[in-house]
Amino acid sequence: MINTQIAIIGGGPAGLRAALAAAQTGAKVLLLDNSDHLGGQLIKQTHMFFGSQQQFAGSRGIDIATRLATELRQFENVQIMLETTVLGIYEDGVLLAEQDDKVRKIKAERIIVAIGASERMLAFPNNDLPGVYGAGAAQTLMNVHGVRPGHRVLMVGAGNIGLIVTYQMLQAGVQVVGIVEAAPTIGGYLVHAAKVRRAGVPIYTSHTVKEAYGDGAVEGAIIWQLDEKWAPIPGTEQDLAIDVICLAVGLSPLSDLLWQAGCQMTYVPQLGGSVAVRNSLLCTTNQQIYIAGDVAGVEEASSAMVEGQVAGLGAALSLGLGGEQAHAMLADARGQLAALRSGPVGEKIRAGLSLVEKGVTADA
Amino acid sequence: MLKSTGIPTKEDLQKIYPSAERLAKGPVAIIECFQRIPCNPCATACTRGAILPFQDINNQPQLDAEQCTGCALCVASCPGLAVFVVDMTYSEQEALIKLPYEYLPLPRVNTTVKALNRAGEVVGQGTVIRVQTPPAFDRTAVIHLAVAKTVAHEVRNIVVEDEANDA
Ligand SMILES: Cc1cc2nc3c(=O)[nH]c(=O)nc-3n(C[C@H](O)[C@H](O)[C@H](O)COP(=O)(O)OP(=O)(O)OC[C@H]3O[C@@H](n4cnc5c(N)ncnc54)[C@H](O)[C@@H]3O)c2cc1C
Secondary structure (H helix, E strand, O other), X not given: OEEEEEEEEOOOHHHHHHHHHHHHOOOOEEEEOOOOOOOHHHHHOOOEXXXXXXXXXXXXXXXXXXXXXHHHHOOOOXXXXXXXXXXXXXXXXXXXXXXXXXXXXXXXXXXXXXXXXXXXXXXXOOOOOOOEEEHHHHHHHHHOOXXXXXOEEEEEOOOHHHHHHHHHHHHOOOEEEEEEEOOOOOOOOHHHHHHHHOOOXXXXXXXXXXXXXXXXXXXXXXXXEEOOOOOEOOOOOEEEEOOEEEEOOOEEEXXXXXXXXXXXXXXXXXXXXXXXXXXXXXXXXXXXXEEOHHHHXXXXXXXHHHHHHHHHHHHHHHXXXXXXXXXXXXXXXXXXXXXXXXXXXXXXXXXXXXXXXXXXXXXX | OHHHHOOOOHHHHHHHOXXXXXXXXXXXXXXXXXXXXXXXXXXXHOOOOOEOOOOOOOOOOOEOOOOOOOOOHHXXXXXXXXXXXXXXXXXXXXXXXXXXXXXXXXXXXXXXXXEEOOOOOEEEEEEEEEEEOOHHHOOOEEEEEEEEHHHOOOOOEEEOOXXXXXX
């Protein structure tokens, strides 16, 4: 049995910042991640990030990951276990984790779940042909492993992920024949859209995939237009010769561990799926368990980092650690979150949070 | 419409474009940022205070065109690659455009490249005058491109023929 004060599951931006904040209060911290590197989604994000200086805006995701991981490794009270998958959280606060084909038991006083989200699938005929990828998977292939996913790509979804992965494909020398988007307008930031548009990639709004075809692998796709009621319009079909279809149709929080731990869960479409009910310090209905980042609601790395800070400080304070300084940092972090979410693009998140944020604590 | 095509319209551009008088005075930043998003590195990067400090991080950048020297620090720092510099005083016939560029290979100085508009269509050609890649620009190159004055307000991208790797 490994004993620790605060166990953090997931070493993405949320988990890294949670670990740093908790470590600064002197807590004994254990950070677990199932991959072989720290950084989560950040390690494939070669583009510059939005936000403000406090969330390293203007820096590239990959560099933010390195920076946070390097900072964290300075702390003697932090232990990092990579290639370790957490399988379950039990009533007595024991985590079961798998590393090197061995199951390990971890006892923690507080647990912060920061495991992120998973990509959604889209239903259309032949979506099981080789050549149909999640956008995140294609991004991992290119930016982590240096492998091009194919030659001619159809991107599905004009949210930020679809737009950014399109851009990174162009950078990798892959041709993107177009982006289809079912909604009548582009969901991602318009600056990202303008960037791929001026590189010659058409954006087909009010369009979707009718079907993919190919003998043993994707050789093409038929797209068609949607009317105002999102019903396909026969006769508008276009046949595109491509070898890759990339799906960027949204993410869903990875909720399994939280369900299993008995946290009260709610389905909130604005946050991407089932998420845990939490208080303003990101503590779930299980007093021992905190959440941060995409698992708490699919959002952005900038807000994931700040949520990590809130959860890390909240967990430490609940153990009597951190004192005045932690309270001050907490107030600052919450101010940053409010600012990040205050604009029109934060509207959906604000609506979603109003449904799951219950029980305001004394720090609110 | 920008929201359905990704291409800013004339009306969008009118809202942010510096005045003809200001353009006639020399290089100035053109900030093609048309949406309220939480982002402010352009203002942080500007050493002259020409991009006014943000009251709210979701605001769109406000340029004090009189303070702007067209130095292009904001061009390299904008995460959306949405800032350009246009110098209508470059020469009799030509304007100089400074644009952000993150593809390889980088263009070589003194070569001619195809010049693209905001829809990715070829609208002419340009001469690469300078390629700036200082460490402070963090891998976003700023390309100085001379183009005919007639297309200076259209050209926003280039195509570099990749001789070594034309597969
Ligand atoms: C293509 C793309 C582009 C993006 N661009 C931007 C951008 O420009 N700006 C921005 O702010 N955001 C961006 N985002 C969003 C951002 O990446 C995410 O919001 C952010 O990474 C969420 O952080 P997180 O720590 O919650 O999760 P993640 O980064 O997903 O990290 C979760 C970690 O948990 C680990 N894990 C999962 N399950 C387990 C388990 N059972 N046991 C142990 N470890 C586990 C995972 O391996 C991973 O390392 C982008 C996302 C994508 C996909």
